[in-house]
Amino acid sequence: MRAHQLQHKLGKWLLISIAVLFLGCFLLLPLVLVLVSALSKGLDVYWAALSEPDALSALQLTLLVAAISVPLNLVFGVAASWAIAKFQFRGRSLLITLIDLPFAVSPVISGLVFVLLFGAQGLFGPWLAEHDVRILFALPGIVLATVFVTFPFVARELIPLMQAQGRDDEEAALSLGASGWQTFRRVTLPNIKWGLMYGVLLCNARAMGEFGAVSVVSGHIRGRTNTLPLHVEILYNEYQFVAAFAVASVLALLALLTLILKRIVETRVAHSLNRGAHA
Amino acid sequence: MSAVLSISAVQLSAPSRRQRDVLPGLTLTLGWTLFWLALIVLLPLGALFGKAATLGFDGLYDALSAPRVRAALALSFSSALIAAGVCAVFGLLIAWVLKRYRFPGRGLLDALVDLPIALPTAVAGIALTALYAPKGWLGAPLLEYGIKVAYTPLGIVVALIFVGLPFVVRTLQPVLEELEREQEEAAATLGAGPLRIFIKVTLPALLPAWLTGTTLAFARAVGEYGSVIFIAGNIPMVSEIAPLLIVSKLEQFDYAGATAIACAMLTVSFLLLLPLNWLQGRLVRPVH
Amino acid sequence: MKTILLLTLLSAMSFGAVGAEKITLLNVSYDPTRELFEDVNRAFAEDWRAKTGQIVDIEQSHGGSGKQSRSVIDGLEADVVTLALAYDIDAIAEKATALPANWQQSLPNNSCPYTSTIVFLVRQGNPKAIRDWGDLGKPNIEVITPNPKTSGGARWNYLAAWAWAKNQPNGSDASAEAFVKALYAKVPMLDSGARGSTTTFAQRGIGDVLLTWENEAYLAQAQFTDDALEIVRPTISMLTEPPVALIERVASRRGTRKIAEAYLRFLYTPRAQTLIAKHHFRPQSTEVLKDHAAHFPSMRMLSIDAEFGGWKKAQADHFAEGGSFDRIYLVR
Numbered sequence: 099m100r101a102h103q104l105q106h107k108l109g110k111w112l113l114i115s116i117a118v119l120f121l122g123c124f125l126l127l128p129l130v131l132v133l134v135s136a137l138s139k140g141l142d143v144y145w146a147a148l149s150e151p152d153a154l155s156a157l158q159l160t161l162l163v164a165a166i167s168v169p170l171n172l173v174f175g176v177a178a179s180w181a182i183a184k185f186q187f188r189g190r191s192l193l194i195t196l197i198d199l200p201f202a203v204s205p206v207i208s209g210l211v212f213v214l215l216f217g218a219q220g221l222f223g224p225w226l227a228e229h230d231v232r233i234l235f236a237l238p239g240i241v242l243a244t245v246f247v248t249f250p251f252v253a254r255e256l257i258p259l260m261q262a263q264g265r266d267d268e269e270a271a272l273s274l275g276a277s278g279w280q281t282f283r284r285v286t287l288p289n290i291k292w293g294l295m296y297g298v299l300l301c302n303a304r305a306m307g308e309f310g311a312v313s314v315v316s317g318h319i320r321g322r323t324n325t326l327p328l329h330v331e332i333l334y335n336e337y338q339f340v341a342a343f344a345v346a347s348v349l350a351l352l353a354l355l356t357l358i359l360k361r362i363v364e365t366r367v368a369h370s371l372n373r374g375a376h377a
Numbered sequence: 378m379s380a381v382l383s384i385s386a387v388q389l390s391a392p393s394r395r396q397r398d399v400l401p402g403l404t405l406t407l408g409w410t411l412f413w414l415a416l417i418v419l420l421p422l423g424a425l426f427g428k429a430a431t432l433g434f435d436g437l438y439d440a441l442s443a444p445r446v447r448a449a450l451a452l453s454f455s456s457a458l459i460a461a462g463v464c465a466v467f468g469l470l471i472a473w474v475l476k477r478y479r480f481p482g483r484g485l486l487d488a489l490v491d492l493p494i495a496l497p498t499a500v501a502g503i504a505l506t507a508l509y510a511p512k513g514w515l516g517a518p519l520l521e522y523g524i525k526v527a528y529t530p531l532g533i534v535v536a537l538i539f540v541g542l543p544f545v546v547r548t549l550q551p552v553l554e555e556l557e558r559e560q561e562e563a564a565a566t567l568g569a570g571p572l573r574i575f576i577k578v579t580l581p582a583l584l585p586a587w588l589t590g591t592t593l594a595f596a597r598a599v600g601e602y603g604s605v606i607f608i609a610g611n612i613p614m615v616s617e618i619a620p621l622l623i624v625s626k627l628e629q630f631d632y633a634g635a636t637a638i639a640c641a642m643l644t645v646s647f648l649l650l651l652p653l654n655w656l657q658g659r660l661v662r663p664v665h
Numbered sequence: 666m667k668t669i670l671l672l673t674l675l676s677a678m679s680f681g682a683v684g685a686e687k688i689t690l691l692n693v694s695y696d697p698t699r700e701l702f703e704d705v706n707r708a709f710a711e712d713w714r715a716k717t718g719q720i721v722d723i724e725q726s727h728g729g730s731g732k733q734s735r736s737v738i739d740g741l742e743a744d745v746v747t748l749a750l751a752y753d754i755d756a757i758a759e760k761a762t763a764l765p766a767n768w769q770q771s772l773p774n775n776s777c778p779y780t781s782t783i784v785f786l787v788r789q790g791n792p793k794a795i796r797d798w799g800d801l802g803k804p805n806i807e808v809i810t811p812n813p814k815t816s817g818g819a820r821w822n823y824l825a826a827w828a829w830a831k832n833q834p835n836g837s838d839a840s841a842e843a844f845v846k847a848l849y850a851k852v853p854m855l856d857s858g859a860r861g862s863t864t865t866f867a868q869r870g871i872g873d874v875l876l877t878w879e880n881e882a883y884l885a886q887a888q889f890t891d892d893a894l895e896i897v898r899p900t901i902s903m904l905t906e907p908p909v910a911l912i913e914r915v916a917s918r919r920g921t922r923k924i925a926e927a928y929l930r931f932l933y934t935p936r937a938q939t940l941i942a943k944h945h946f947r948p949q950s951t952e953v954l955k956d957h958a959a960h961f962p963s964m965r966m967l968s969i970d971a972e973f974g975g976w977k978k979a980q981a982d983h984f985a986e987g988g989s990f991d992r993i994y995l996v997r
Contacts, residue, residue, distance in 0.1 A: 110478055117474040118486065120467050124539050125489045127514065128504035129496075135507070174413045181406040191655040193410070195647065198654070199418055201593060202646035204600025204620045205498065207639045210627070211421035214428055214636070217739035218761060221424055227740075235741045246417055258551070268400055278401035303495035309603045310498060317741045318726045319691065327497040332727070334503060335860040336699055337888045339868065346500040353495030357488035443986070444995055510869045528854035528871075607861075610854035611812055613994040624857075625814035628731040629985055630738075630756060 132350050135343035147333070147341035148348065155321050156329035157348075162237070163325060164305040167244040171301050175252025176294070180286075182253075183260035184268065194257070200249040208246050209314025212239060235317030240325065243311040248301045255297030256290055263289050292363050299363075303356040307349050422643070429636040440637040445613050446622060450641065453619035456530060457598035460537030465591040467538075468545025469583070475546070476553040490546045493539050498603025505536050506607040528610040533618065536604045541594030548590030549583060556582055585657050592653050596646040687720045690925055693743035695730040695817060695907065696860050697881050701944040702747075708940060709931050713924065721924060729858050730817035737761065737912065744916045744925040747909040749817030751775070752976035754910050763914040776908040778932035779946035782966050783825040783905065785897040786866065786875040786882045793873045797899045798829040801848055801874065808848060809872035811862040812855035813983075813990050817907075819859070820984060822876040825903040827983075828967050832901055846993035867894065878905060879961075883945035904966035 137144055147153060178197060182190055200208070214220050216233040226233060233239045267289065271281040287294075309327040316323045324332065326349055333342035432440060440446065475487050493501060509516040509526040516527055526532045556579060602620040610616035619638055626635035694702060706723040713721050726733065726741070730749035737743050738761045748754055751769060758764050769776045787795050793806055801808055811819035823845065830836055830844035853871065856862040859881055866875040867889035874897075877885070882896050909929055916922040931937050938948040942957045954961060973979040983989045 113470060113474050114478055114480050117467075117471045118480075118482070121471060121486050121489060123515065124535075124542065125492050126486075127508055128501060128539070129489070129492060131504050131508055131514065132500065174410065177406040177413075178410040180402060181410050184400055185403050185407075187403075187407075191651065191658050193414075194654045194658075195651045196414060196418060198593070198596075198650055199422065199643070199647065202596035202600060202650065203422075203643060204602055204623070204639065206602050206620045206623050207425065207600070207643070210623075210635065210639070211425050213739050214424040214632070215421060219739060223740065232740075232742075234739060235736065242417075246421065249417055265400055272400065282402070300491070300494060303491075307495060307497035307500075309500075317736055318728050320725050320727070322724060327499055330497070331499055334864070335696060335727075335858070337860070337864065337868075337885075339864075342503070346497070346503070349497055349500060350492075353492055354488075356495050357491050360491065361484060361488050445991060507869075510871070512870055606857060611857070612852070612855060613991070616854075621815075621857075625812075627735060628729075628815055630735070630760065631986070634986075 129350060132343055132346050136347035139340045143340055144344045147344035152321050153329055153345055156324045156326045160306050160326040163240050163244050164302050166241050167305045168302050170245055171248055171252050172298055175256055175297060178253040179256035179260050182257050184265050197250050197253050200246055205310025208311035209243050212242055212315050234315050239315040240312055243315045244305050244308055247308050247311050248304045251301035252297035255293050259290055259293040296360055296363055299356045299359055303353050425636050426640050428633055429640045432633045432637055437637050440634045441641055448614045449617050449619045449622040453599050456533045456537055457595050460534050460541055460598050461591050461595035463538050464541040464545045464594045468542055472546045472549035472553055476550060490543050494543050502604040502607035527608050530616050532608040533605050536608050537598040540601050540604055541598050544594040545590035548586045552583055552586045589653055589657060592649050599642055687722055688924060690723045690744045690921055692723055692745050693726045693733050693737055694747040695749040696727055696858055697878060699727050704940045705937055708936055709928055729815055742915050743912050744921050745911055745929055749907045750976055751908050752980055754908055763912045764910055768910045774949045775906060776910055777906045778949050779941045781879045781905045781946055782902045782964055783821055784879045784882050786877055787895050787897055789893040791895055795874050795897055798826055806851055807853050807872040808851045808874055809862050809866045810852055810876040811859050812857055815857040816859055818878055821903055821905045828972050829901040842989055849993055880945035898964050901965050904968050
């Protein structure tokens with residue numbers, strides 16, 4: 099019995115060590131490198147890199163783009179998961195796969211498709227030029243590319259969750275006389291709120307960090323159409339490595355913040371699930 | 378992404394016709410979903426396929442069968458496959474360890490798994506290259522053993538593992554969560570050892586989610602650009618990834634050729650994802 | 666209501682009449698000119714304000730020359746472009762008809778207010794004794810150069826190597842291709858841009874020699890002071906001519922044509938030419954060039970027109986699908 103337990107313990111710690119080593123090498127080290135490089139010339143240089151006008155306007159643009167893209171994908175995600183999770187209809191798998199597609203599209207393409215549509219030589223190019231509407235190389239283009247790239251996040255987070263919860267609660271509310279909207283607001287939303295929050299957090303993190311697709315549609319006009327990730331590239335190409343890593347660290351820290359928030363969310367979900375189970 | 382990509386552990390109720398009518402909002406939500414999907418996803422992708430189609434069948438064949446294109450596609454797909462494989466194995470291990478065991482730093486590591494999704498790809502690329510370059514923190518010791526990572530196909534695989542890991546881990550975690558209780562019960566009632574339980578009970582239950590996670594990791598890896606472009610050697614026929622080839626074609630103003638490659642990649646990803654999602658939908662596992 | 670509108674309109678117009686309005690220009694440029702245009706734009710703004718009282722704000726966009734060219738074709742509203750090769754501007758003329766096909770004759774010196782050339786950058790003390798293109802054929806040498814498919818500078822590098830080989834005794838296109846093939850076999854990785862390659866060489870410490878623009882070499886020397894990098898000038902190099910052009914269609918539509926033309930002509934003035942020399946570009950003005958003779962020693966620089974029949978032909982022969990660059994990698 100003792101030997102068996104010892105073997106079990108050794109096996110457990112072996113597995114843990116492998117996991118920790120793997121995660122350390124592949125995930126932790128890059129993050130540490132970013133932070134160390136960012137601070138390698140001291141806090142003054144770090145701060146100077148962040149408060150430089152181009153960096154600030156990049157931050158502003160990034161926040162604006164996220165503020166527009168995330169709610170759009172939020173509404174879509176909720177609508178899509180309601181339709182998919184609460185109902186049965188043919189072609190559901192196809193629909194889910196189509197929603198998944200932006201995950202699988204290379205960022206280079208994600209930008210290109212909008213050039214094909216809205217570029218001067220594109221499908222709608224002449225019409226846009228005639229009506230003096232600017233989509234590419236301006237805010238709308240960047241928003242479109244970001245919406246495309248972060249499209250599936252909220253939906254894919256909510257669908258399994260809502261499917262797990264089933265229709266019982268909603269049907270009960272309806273049988274008690276609640277309207278559709280009331281049911282949604284008072285029954286569904288509270289049930290999905292943690293999944294929703296997490297989907298939004300991820301969607302936001304990705305929206306702020308998107309590089310490839312935005313690089314194609316942005317035009318790289320300094321101080322005007324550069325997002326934070328593009329600004330990192332600019333600094334890197336100007337040999338300002340510490341500044342580049344400083345700005346990158348802001349994005350990394352935003353990511354970490356997202357993850358910490360997610361941890362808090364998860365712990366509370368676990369607690370509420372436990373409470374529900376014991377109720 | 379904890380509850381995200383696993384549908385296998387959910388209860389699918391099959392509503393009767395009467396029930397379906399009771400719950401409102403299908404037309405509204407489905408309508409909005411389809412509208413938005415068409416606008417944001419289908420229209421742009423349609424333009425993509427449309428542009429590629431201007432080449433005609435012969436043109437498409439020529440574009441895709443050029444030696445450099447074939448080499449790049451082969452590299453992108455094979456490195457994505459290897460990376461997905463590594464993610465599958467280690468992702469399973471990590472998901473298992475994170476869910477079943479307690480140890481110091483578990484919370485931090487669990488949170489870290491999402492880093493590749495949240496971090497901009499360019500930053501990841503630069504950081505990984507700095508790490509694995511000949512003078513890097515990892516590159517230098519590895520070089521002592523004669524292992525070159527940066528600027529070789531191995532470097533590409535490393536970057537793709539970084540990118541794909543969250544997909545596998547996060548798909549498996551919610552399923553593992555559901556299975557814990559079952560395993561305990563099984564062990565108690567049947568007196569089976571942990572390994573036996575793992576093989577007979579856990580693995581089969583994990584299979585759908587594991588497949589989904591790995592496929593998503595693969596799909597992501599095939600198209601990845603920002604994290605790979607810095608660490609790859611970009612030598613034609615050797616370490617040139619397909620997305621870079623797309624950019625090269627764009628440089629030559631060969632939009633049609635670029636879209637041809639893009640469509641090829643997209644079609645393969647789609648053909649992999651669709652059956653999996655269908656499979657997932659069919660596999661119903663009662664939760665409690 | 667109408668009165669209010671009218672009054673608003675009148676006051677807006679009067680603002681214009683006073684001349685305190687701000688005009689913005691967009692200069693879409695390639696990578697190495699970042700620092701140069703920061704200074705030049707400031708100088709021009711001062712100059713223009715002193716002359717006309719107008720405030721002008723020149724916005725910059727930088728990136729790979731080809732990529733920038735494509736962006737302009739796809740609708741990026743550049744008033745002027747200042748790119749790495751004439752080919753990239755020809756493409757804008759051809760595909761977007763945004764400027765006339767003979768744009769290059771509109772300004773002096775083939776529309777090139779500055780030129781440069783291709784040089785080698787080596788480590789302190791030149792340990793591998795690299796003096797000329799031929800030395801790059803020595804064993805155990807790693808050469809760093811960017812990807813010609815995505816970088817304008819890389820194409821100049823490639824052509825310079827080719828030109829040297831072809832101009833050797835008994836040189837021909839065949840021997841040049843063989844030389845270039847052997848050269849690129851020593852290239853461990855192809856960065857997408859000139860700056861990426863410089864970073865790889867100077868900051869990551871990879872490679873024995875970097876092929877780059879002369880102005881970039883000087884910049885790298887000043888920037889990466891940990892290692893005392895040295896510039897080696899080969900016996901034969903290319904005269905790299907990064908041209909500038911007015912995008913007539915955009916400038917006319919935006920009403921900025923006059924100021925944009927003035928901006929481009931400003932690049933030829935002594936003040937701008939001095940700034941150009943300060944940033945290590947070879948100024949077009951012979952006087953300013955003479956003042957900086959030590960900085961810009963004379964070299965045998967071949968022209969793309971004479972040596973390769975112009976960019977269009979060079980692109981088709983070497984960098985297009987199936988060109989020589991594709992060929993040298995096909996059989997290894």
